[in-house]
Each structure stands twice: as structure tokens, then as C-alpha cells.
Amino acid sequence: MNTTAHPLRSLRYLWGLLTEPSNTIQSVDQRRQARLLTALLITLFGALLAITFLPFVSSAGTTQAPLSSEALAAIGLLLGLYLLSRTRYTQLVVGIFIAGIDFLLFSTFFSVPIVDAPLYYLVVPVFMSGIFLSVGATFLLCFVNIGIMAFAPTLIPQAAGGAANPAYYLGTVTAAILVFIQFRNVLEKDRRFEITQALKKVEVLNQELTKTNQELVESIRVKDEFLALMSHELRTPLNAILGFTGIMIMDSERNEQNRQMLERVEANGKRLLTIINDILDISKIEAGHLELVPESVFLRDVLERLQKQMGILAEQKGLKLSISVENTLSEIYMDQDALFKILTNLVANGIKFTEAGEVSLKIREQNQTMIIEVSDTGIGIPAHKQSIIFERFQQVDSSTTRQFGGTGLGLSIVRHLCQAMNGTVSVTSNIGKGSTFTVSLPLDTPVVHKITVDEKVSEKTGV
Amino acid sequence: MAALPPDLLAGWKILVVDDEIDSLMVAQNLLTRCGAQVLTASNGTEGFELAKQHLPRFIITDLSMPIMNGWQLIDALKQNLSTAEIPTIALSAHAMSGDREKAMGAGFTNYLSKPLVPYSFVRDVLHLLVDTPKVADVLKQVEG
Numbered sequence: 001m002n003t004t005a006h007p008l009r010s011l012r013y014l015w016g017l018l019t020e021p022s023n024t025i026q027s028v029d030q031r032r033q034a035r036l037l038t039a040l041l042i043t044l045f046g047a048l049l050a051i052t053f054l055p056f057v058s059s060a061g062t063t064q065a066p067l068s069s070e071a072l073a074a075i076g077l078l079l080g081l082y083l084l085s086r087t088r089y090t091q092l093v094v095g096i097f098i099a100g101i102d103f104l105l106f107s108t109f110f111s112v113p114i115v116d117a118p119l120y121y122l123v124v125p126v127f128m129s130g131i132f133l134s135v136g137a138t139f140l141l142c143f144v145n146i147g148i149m150a151f152a153p154t155l156i157p158q159a160a161g162g163a164a165n166p167a168y169y170l171g172t173v174t175a176a177i178l179v180f181i182q183f184r185n186v187l188e189k190d191r192r193f194e195i196t197q198a199l200k201k202v203e204v205l206n207q208e209l210t211k212t213n214q215e216l217v218e219s220i221r222v223k224d225e226f227l228a229l230m231s232h233e234l235r236t237p238l239n240a241i242l243g244f245t246g247i248m249i250m251d252s253e254r255n256e257q258n259r260q261m262l263e264r265v266e267a268n269g270k271r272l273l274t275i276i277n278d279i280l281d282i283s284k285i286e287a288g289h290l291e292l293v294p295e296s297v298f299l300r301d302v303l304e305r306l307q308k309q310m311g312i313l314a315e316q317k318g319l320k321l322s323i324s325v326e327n328t329l330s331e332i333y334m335d336q337d338a339l340f341k342i343l344t345n346l347v348a349n350g351i352k353f354t355e356a357g358e359v360s361l362k363i364r365e366q367n368q369t370m371i372i373e374v375s376d377t378g379i380g381i382p383a384h385k386q387s388i389i390f391e392r393f394q395q396v397d398s399s400t401t402r403q404f405g406g407t408g409l410g411l412s413i414v415r416h417l418c419q420a421m422n423g424t425v426s427v428t429s430n431i432g433k434g435s436t437f438t439v440s441l442p443l444d445t446p447v448v449h450k451i452t453v454d455e456k457v458s459e460k461t462g463v
Numbered sequence: 464m465a466a467l468p469p470d471l472l473a474g475w476k477i478l479v480v481d482d483e484i485d486s487l488m489v490a491q492n493l494l495t496r497c498g499a500q501v502l503t504a505s506n507g508t509e510g511f512e513l514a515k516q517h518l519p520r521f522i523i524t525d526l527s528m529p530i531m532n533g534w535q536l537i538d539a540l541k542q543n544l545s546t547a548e549i550p551t552i553a554l555s556a557h558a559m560s561g562d563r564e565k566a567m568g569a570g571f572t573n574y575l576s577k578p579l580v581p582y583s584f585v586r587d588v589l590h591l592l593v594d595t596p597k598v599a600d601v602l603k604q605v606e607g
Contacts (some may be wrong), residue, residue, distance in 0.1 A: 150495065231558055235577045235578055236556045239556065244485070245581075
């Protein structure tokens with residue numbers, strides 16, 4: 001099928017290319033007219049070439065001299081008109097074309113004694129005018145034609161021999177115009193009917209869309225409420241669990257076993273809290289509710305906080321955590337929470353997947369960009385997994401989900417945050433040797449501040 | 464983190480309002496450890512009465528509560544001359560974006576989200592109240 005379809009398809013393509021209207025014509029109707037006109041001109045051109053060059057079409061007498069000067073002129077004219085019809089001057093082409101046919105017919109008309117035959121050809125320009133120009137132009141053309149027929153013989157003596165009877169022409173043209181008007185009316189009626197039908201369909205579709213939209217808004221609201229409620233419901237018992245265990249750990253220093261178990265309860269409570277926070281973050285980000293508030297940030301403060309939080313984790317696993325920053329970077333302008341989330345996620349990840357050695361965080365500046373490198377000496381990430389780890393809920397492999405905890409949301413959050421700050425995050429890794437995550441954040445980030453509809457409403461209602 | 468001195472808040476009256484008995488106990492325990500006298504209430508109405516009666520140094524209140532919630536409580540406190548100036552912290556399990564702004568807008572001095580961190584709770588609270596008299600002195604004592 002395909003092999004036979006190919007030449008046909010390329011022919012269609014060629015035809016489409018040859019009749020393609022100018023890009024400057026916008027309206028669908030005008031494009032259709034322009035296409036029709038070029039098609040007509042190409043057909044006529046082809047016919048003219050055939051008559052001129054193919055001996056079997058020509059009459060026996062003219063075979064020895066096929067290329068008459070008139071034929072050449074006609075070919076030239078058609079070619080010119082075709083080229084002009086590819087521009088936006090479609091109407092001008094139609095005008096020239098009609099004038100040309102009229103002139104040709106009348107010149108035959110007045111020079112050859114056969115009277116009535118060309119008369120019928122004179123209907124052609126009238127039709128052309130009806131299709132391409134206006135009703136007014138069509139009537140004008142009829143009057144001009146009748147006028148020439150009535151008065152030319154008296155003004156041009158040599159034309160008198162071939163003069164036609166204007167009354168015949170009038171009758172023919174009137175009949176043609178009546179048929180044409182009727183045809184046009186029928187077409188117009190069909191068209192109006194189609195338009196009304198289409199409008200009705202659009203109306204129905206519109207209503208459906210409005211309904212769907214309302215349902216969607218409602219379901220998003222329900223989802224948001226559910227999320228807020230779930231977060232609240234989970235935090236309340238966690239408050240008790242973490243609170244009581246904290247207090248008991250403070251008190252029961254002497255009972256080592258109890259203290260250890262309480263520490264486990266506490267660690268698990270904290271883990272649950274991290275999961276809740278990650279899910280809240282990712283759902284906020286995906287709902288487009290991420291709000292970045294760039295502010296003056298003293299990098300040292302952020303890194304001190306990071307050292308405090310992550311140092312304990314690294315210490316527990318016997319890892320070295322080294323943090324270094326270039327001196328040129330002291331005060332920067334960006335969203336502090338987002339920056340801190342990026343750093344903690346990457347460093348915590350490094351610690352999580354490293355058994356021995358060190359996790360290092362290096363921050364430097366390069367061409368108005370802050371480059372953050374977090375390297376570990378951990379298990380590494382296979383090349384084919386390096387792209388999926390930034391997708392949500394993805395870890396390097398499902399068996400590691402058992403070995404290493406976590407929702408698999410951390411890196412997805414990092415990527416989203418980096419994108420929101422016009423930055424990037426990437427990874428290089430060697431299996432068994434470790435991984436390096438590189439984040440680059442532009443330091444001249446324009447202020448990205450989104451206020452969501454919800455917050456605007458809550459600001460207004462105030463409380 | 465070093466333990467706080469047991470007489471850090473000696474002589475301070477602090478009101479804690481929460482309908483969750485567990486949350487109440489945790490906060491009460493942690494504050495009592497620093498020598499504070501902790502008054503507790505399980506809804507806004509009780510809390511408002513205690514506040515008028517004892518004029519505590521500061522108030523920590525939950526937001527979602529039966530009978531009178533935290534939003535209504537802050538309104539009542541602000542409209543009563545004797546209690547209008549008492550610093551009040553919202554301690555809530557609401558942690559969606561905008562909750563903090565909403566609370567500050569409603570007249571709370573500051574906002575802390577649950578679960579609270581036992582080891583640093585008192586310190587966190589003092590940090591949030593840093594603009595109120597005496598707190599700065601106490602903080603200096605804690606942080607050296």
C-alpha cells in the first residue's frame with residue numbers, strides 16, 4: 001500500500017504547493033478563492049500548452065507553425081497572472097483575467113462574421129466575476145458587455161459586420177445570473193444551516209466544558225482540603241508521640257534500654273513527619289502553589305544550620321561531613337527556605353547512601369551563578385538510572401527501597417525548586433565510588449513571586 | 464543541646480490552651496521544667512477566663528478547638544483591655560502555606576507548627592517572643 005501511495009502523495013503535495021495561497025491572506029474564504037483561482041490558471045495554462053504543442057490537438061493546417069505570437073503572449077500572460085495570484089492581489093488577477101477574456105471575445109466577435117457562438121462564451125467572465133468578485137461587479141460587467149455590443153458597431157465601422165444582437169446577450173446573461181443567484185442562495189442557506197449547527201454544537205460543548213471546569217475546581221478544592229486535613233490529623237498524634245518521647249528521653253537517662261527504644265520511637269515519628277512534609281511540598285509544587293520569596297540570605301547562617309542538622313546524621317553513621325564555601329559568596333539574594341531544602345535534601349541523600357567515607361558540600365561562584373556540589377563516597381548510581389532518580393517516587397531500584405528509607409520525593413523536590421529558581425540540577429556517578437550532584441542557581445534571578453488564588457482569598461477574608 | 468536551667472522561667476505564669484490533652488501535657492511538662500507556673504485550658508472560653516483572672520506573661524494556644532477556637536480567642540483577648548497586650552503564640556497542626564500569615568494577620572504574636580520539638584520548644588517559644596519585655600534577658604541567659 002505504502003509504495004503505491006507514495007507517487008500519488010507526492011503529486012498531491014506538488015499540487016498543494018503550486019496552489020498554496022499567499023500567507024498574507026488570512027480569511028479561510030479568501031484562501032479558498034485564491035486556491036480556486038490558481039487551480040483555474042494552472043489548468044488553463046496546461047490546456048494552452050497542450051493546444052499549442054501537441055500536434056494531434058491542433059487542426060491539420062497549423063501543425064507546421066505551432067508557436068504563434070498570440071499563443072506566446074497568452075502563455076506569458078497566464079504565467080504572469082499565476083505568479084501574481086500567488087500574492088495577496090487575488091482580486092486584481094481576477095479583474096485582469098476577466099478584462100482579458102472580454103477583450104479576446106469581443107475582438108473575435110467584431111472581426112469574425114460568426115455572430116452568436118462567442119456570445120455564450122461571454123457568460124464565462126460574468127460567472128468568474130460572480131464567484132470571485134461581488135454582485136455589484138457582476139452587474140456592472142453585464143452592463144459594460146451590453147453597452148459594447150450595442151454601441152461598438154456604430155462607433156467602430158469595421159466591427160459592424162460581426163455585431164451581435166444585445167437582446168440575445170441580455171436574455172442569456174439574465175438567465176445565467178438568475179441561475180447563479182439561485183445557486184448562490186442555496187449554497188448560502190446550506191452554509192448558514194451549517195453555521196447554526198456548528199454554533200449549537202459549540203454552545204453545548206461550552207456548557208459541558210463549563211460544567212467540567214466547575215467539577216475540576218471543586219475536586220481540586222476537595223483535594224486541597226483533604227490534604228490540609230490529613231496533614232493536620234497526622235501532625236496531632238505526632239505531636240504527642242514526639243513530645244512524650246522527647247520528655248521521656250530527657251528523664252530516663254539511667255534506664256538505657258528504655259531510652260534506646262524511645263529513641264527509635266522518636267526517630268520513626270520524625271521520619272513520618274519528613275514524609276508528610278515531602279508530600280505537602282511536592283503537592284504544593286505540582287499544584288503550582290510554590291511561592292518563592294527571594295530575600296537577603298547570609299550563606300554562613302544557612303550552612304551553620306545545615307551543619308547542625310546534618311552533622312548529627314553523619315556522625316551517627318561515622319561519616320565525615322565537610323562544608324566549604326568560596327569567600328566571594330557571603331550575602332546572596334534568593335528564597336532561603338528553597339535553598340535550605342535543596343541543600344538538606346542533597347546532603348541527607350548523600351549521607352543515606354554512603355556507608356563509609358565522607359559527604360562534602362562545596363559552594364562556589366562562576367559567572368554570576370552559584371554552583372553547589374554535593375559529593376559522596378557511597379554506592380553510586382548506574383548510568384541508566386541517573387535520569388529517573390529526579391522523577392517522584394523513584395529510587396535507584398526497588399530493592400533499595402527496603403534497604404534505604406524515604407519516599408523518593410526528595411530529588412524530585414530539588415529539581416522542581418531548582419527549575420523554579422531558573423537553575424538546574426544534574427548528577428555524575430561511579431558505581432561503588434560515589435556520586436556528585438551539581439546544582440547551579442543564577443545569582444541575578446529575577447523575583448519569581450506567585451500568589452495563588454486561594455491565598456488572595458484568604459488574605460481578603462483576613463479573619 | 465544543653466538542658467535549660469530549672470529556674471529559667473521561675474515566677475512566670477504561662478497559659479496553654481489546647482483541646483488535645485496530650486498536646487497540653489507535653490507543653491505543660493516542658494514549660495514546668497523551666498520553673499514556669501503553667502495554667503491549662505481545653506478551649507478558648509476557659510482560656511479567656513483564665514487569662515483575665517491571672518494575666519499570664521504569655522499564652523500558647525491551639526487553633527482548632529471546640530466551643531471557642533483559637534481565632535475567636537485571639538479576638539476576645541484583643542478586645543479586652545486587660546488582656547489585649549498579652550503576647551499570644553498560635554501552636555497549630557495546620558502547616559499549609561498561608562497559615563502562618565493568616566495567624567499573624569489575626570493578631571497572634573507568632574506561629575509555631577506541630578509537632579513541637581521537645582528539646583528546643585522553650586527556646587523556640589522565647590525566640591518567637593523576643594520583642595516582649597524580659598524575654599530578651601532570659602534568652603541571653605540561655606544562649607550565653
